[in-house]
Amino acid sequence: MNIYDIAKEAGVSPATVSRVLNNHRNVKEETRNKILEVIKGKNYSPNMVARNLSVGISRNIAFMVPDIENPFFSKILHGISDKAMDNDYNVFMFGTAENTQREHKILDSLKIEMIKGLIIIPVSECDQETALRLEEFEAQGVPVVLIDRDIRNGRFDGVFSEDAEGAAGAVECLIQEGHRKIAIITGPSTSRPGHERLKGYKKALENHGIPVNKDYIICGNFMEEDSYKAMMKLLDMDDPPTAVFSSNNMTTLGCLRCLKERRLKLGRDISVVGFDDIKELEYTDTHLTAVTRPVYEMGCEAMRILERRFQDGEEMMGEKLIIQRNLVKTGLIKRGSEKHKEFQEEKQDE
Incomplete structure (x- = not known):
């Protein structure tokens, strides 16, 4: 038998059995005796790994x-x-x-x-x-x-990043470049990064009086393949976004694969800002603007x-x-993918 079998027979949690085996004092005497009776009846002997x-x-x-x-x-x-x-x-x-x-x-x-x-x-x-x-x-x-x-x-103890703030900064960067039709490919809403980054996206739009377009919010589940399909869907819209905020590095990879297939160039045909930098892009001609954080x-x-x-x-x-x-804390490194040819031409005309 193991402690889980004992716990089941005694009608207690495995944690309580563990406390009894290790002579913790915070166990009721009645409960302790019940567990010891089960152990005695089964000739249980703790193995060394469990011990x-x-x-x-x-x-x-x-x-x-x-x-x-x-x-x-x-x-x-x-x-x-x-x-x-x-x-x-x-x-x-x-x-x-x-x-x-x-x-x-x-x-x-x-x-x-x-x-x-x-x-x-x-x-x-x-x-x-x-x-x-x-x-x-x-x-x-x-x-x-x-x-x-x-x-x-x-x-539980934990280490987290300022996801909402980082996302808001990324979208703010796109807005400053002239974008108003900004989409987001989100992560799952059941994860802190998923819902916090969506929250930051909405907050940035709200701060500039830009209505949230529900059609521009698509879940990519933080997975490359799902995000690839999400990007395809955005590009095929009758009124596609001019910019996309990608919620994590795998989402960004899915977006970039889609853009490559469509022969669209960052900073010219469409703008993308991603959450989390992708080191490998340093060795390519893809210059991605990204939210950074001290991951290591x-x-x-x-x-x-x-x-x-x-x-x-x-x-x-x-x-x-x-x-x-x-x-x-998060930061933002601008490398040019937040720009768009259309808005750059408008600035030059002004």
Whole structure:
């Protein structure tokens, strides 16, 4: 038997079983006796992996990401790994493929592995199954740190960016170049970056008295293929936008693929500003204006928070008194893709 079998038979949570096995005092005597009776009847003996997990001997850190092919997450991993190496921790990355069921499965498998902490970019902020699993990790003394994406109503530490502000700045840049017909290819509304960047887009339009055209708001799910199709749809409209705000790097790649097929040139035929820079474009003739943020440093900070949690140990019987929610600022690098030939000619005529 494992602690999950015991918990089911005793009618308690796995976290409660873990507390009893580790002699935590914050368990009712009646509940403790019930669990011990089940353990005695089943001749349960904790295996060393589970025991090491409980007492924090492990040096392993799990890092879960929605898309292992996205370079943004690789750069976060770089920051996490560098800080982890300073303290001799091992980092293992798991990809959830933007699928909550797969996320649940990985979290369930991690319960029997020997990990000391978990850093996760959750698929959806609304998924209660993931939230419950993360709470169980915390209850068992395995700290959880969120990065980039949040869990609604969760009490987890995290590192996030100023998504709404960054998006508003990108759209503001397009408006200053003369654009009024500005579209957005959004991420999923169930993620913090998805709804916050849409919020920033709308705010910038509102500040300049530009009505929000619902037809110009299309979801690309932060995926290249979906965003490619979204861009095709925008270009095929009877009244297409003159500019597009792309909500993340994979969205931008989908947009650029579509523009290449249509033989449209940035800064001449259409304007695009993306959220998150794409380093590889430095080696091409594509000069993308992009919202930037310290991605590597976000990974470093997530690992620093985890390390502080390790140092705090299990004070207050696992009750966390201070939740760290760190925000990093965004910037904007202009490279010319925010411009449009039509508006440049208008300025020259003036």
